[in-house]
Amino acid sequence: MAALKLKTNIDRLVGNVTIPGDKSISHRSVMFGSIAHGETIVTNFLPGDDCLSTISCFRKLGVTIEEADNHLRISGNGFEGLSEPTEVMDVGNSGTTIRLLMGILAGRPFHSTLVGDASIGKRPMTRVTVPLSQMGAKLDGRKNGDFTPISIRGGHLQPIQYELPVASAQVKSAIILAGLQADGISTIIEPAETRDHTERMIRQFGGEITKDNQTIRVKGGQKLTASTIHVPGDISSAAFFLVAGAIIPESEIVLKNVGLNPTRTGIIEVMKQMGAKLDVPETMNNDFEPSGDLIIKTSNLKATVVEGNLIPRLIDEIPIIALLATQAEGTTIIKDAEELKVKETNRIDTVVLELRKLGANIEATEDGMIIHGKTKLTGGKVSSHGDHRIGMMLAIAALLCENPVELEQPDAISVSYPNFFEHLNNLIR
Ligand code: SPQ
Numbered sequence: 001m002a003a004l005k006l007k008t009n010i011d012r013l014v015g016n017v018t019i020p021g022d023k024s025i026s027h028r029s030v031m032f033g034s035i036a037h038g039e040t041i042v043t044n045f046l047p048g049d050d051c052l053s054t055i056s057c058f059r060k061l062g063v064t065i066e067e068a069d070n071h072l073r074i075s076g077n078g079f080e081g082l083s084e085p086t087e088v089m090d091v092g093n094s095g096t097t098i099r100l101l102m103g104i105l106a107g108r109p110f111h112s113t114l115v116g117d118a119s120i121g122k123r124p125m126t127r128v129t130v131p132l133s134q135m136g137a138k139l140d141g142r143k144n145g146d147f148t149p150i151s152i153r154g155g156h157l158q159p160i161q162y163e164l165p166v167a168s169a170q171v172k173s174a175i176i177l178a179g180l181q182a183d184g185i186s187t188i189i190e191p192a193e194t195r196d197h198t199e200r201m202i203r204q205f206g207g208e209i210t211k212d213n214q215t216i217r218v219k220g221g222q223k224l225t226a227s228t229i230h231v232p233g234d235i236s237s238a239a240f241f242l243v244a245g246a247i248i249p250e251s252e253i254v255l256k257n258v259g260l261n262p263t264r265t266g267i268i269e270v271m272k273q274m275g276a277k278l279d280v281p282e283t284m285n286n287d288f289e290p291s292g293d294l295i296i297k298t299s300n301l302k303a304t305v306v307e308g309n310l311i312p313r314l315i316d317e318i319p320i321i322a323l324l325a326t327q328a329e330g331t332t333i334i335k336d337a338e339e340l341k342v343k344e345t346n347r348i349d350t351v352v353l354e355l356r357k358l359g360a361n362i363e364a365t366e367d368g369m370i371i372h373g374k375t376k377l378t379g380g381k382v383s384s385h386g387d388h389r390i391g392m393m394l395a396i397a398a399l400l401c402e403n404p405v406e407l408e409q410p411d412a413i414s415v416s417y418p419n420f421f422e423h424l425n426n427l428i429r
Pocket of ligand 1: 023094168173339343
């Protein structure tokens with residue numbers, strides 16, 4: 001797609017946005033619907049490119065999935081219902097698809113191959129292939145099993161006791177999904193709490209999983225039963241409008257139906273710490289995943305430090321938090337976030353490179369970034385580098401720019417938010 005001229009010099013943002021379905025929960029709804037017994041109905045499914053890749057992989061594994069108007073009907077026949085694919089499975093740009101799928105395929109007695117796009121080809125996979133191999137699956141890939149294409153011959157699995165070397169929900173989830181197929185109880189210890197959507201899904205599908213501080217235990221051989229899943233809005237998508245509402249003058253935005261799972265709400269804590277006028281509901285819709293409406297108003301912001309156990313609770317929001325920090329008084333420090341280097345792009349480098357082009361005073365560190373605020377943003381030619389979160393962050397940054405801004409590779413945004421520009425344009429006054 002050609003470069004896109006972004007809207008600049010915006011006076012106000014006012015109105016409501018109904019935030020589309022959560023990407024992490026949408027992926028998992030397809031996966032659990034496929035490995036459970038019976039017909040699962042999913043509503044408010046996110047039809048982003050990543051989640052469509054997950055659907056395509058499960059269809060290749062023989063699962064019937066009907067799709068209409070963000071609703072899915074999945075006919076699951078248990079783990080045993082999955083069959084050997086005749087074709088390579090393509091996960092596109094989606095790290096969640098490939099890593100969680102490896103956990104499922106580790107226990108299946110057949111061969112399969114997983115590929116993805118150029119970005120997936122650079123993301124590390126040994127973090128998943130190593131524990132799954134210890135459980136008894138045979139996995140291999142380029143560079144000693146670290147990179148795609150990944151080939152898997154699954155089979156009989158032993159339970160594992162595994163201390164995660166990095167705080168990663170994808171690694172944890174892959175081991176849980178393999179653990180559901182192992183002979184006994186698997187134990188996983190997290191260095192810091194990460195998103196718990198997989199654990200919640202297991203309970204929603206009638207299974208059992210326990211959590212004691214950061215130790216998770218799951219028993220193999222459980223039968224999961226089909227369920228009805230309503231996917232709440234994605235707080236990682238809402239984050240772009242939360243920041244936009246806080247930094248554009250005279251703004252007030254109501255964000256409807258936002259998922260408020262406490263393992264994902266780090267952005268709310270950071271924004272409040274920075275002085276944002278952000279209203280959070282006292283009572284939430286208490287489905288298996290809590291959700292509610294958020295209201296953000298233009299705010300006077302001050303710098304902060306973002307670090308430690310908070311990082312996994314806002315890891316995907318760091319690009320937009322960096323932009324927020326350019327509009328806060330003082331120096332904001334983001335640290336303990338080395339994991340940013342192995343996302344769709346190296347998000348430390350891409351955030352710093354692109355925000356500097358717009359005039360921000362920001363520098364990269366080994367494990368994060370330092371941002372000096374408050375700076376005027378100017379304009380220029382920027383790129384998403386094929387990373388949806390970098391693309392959306394730059395579109396919000398452009399709203400403040402005095403000069404024209406052109407975004408290269410804007411199509412990456414459809415990975416997690418296909419109607420992002422439509423929602424943004426509706427708020428511009
Ligand atoms: O799925 P993918 O490509 O890894 O997507 C990202 C994103 O920005 O949307 C990360 F690049 O989200 C991950 C997130 O960073 C989604 C996720 C999940 O659904 O379990 C967990 C996080 O990754 P990790 O590696 O920390 O477990």
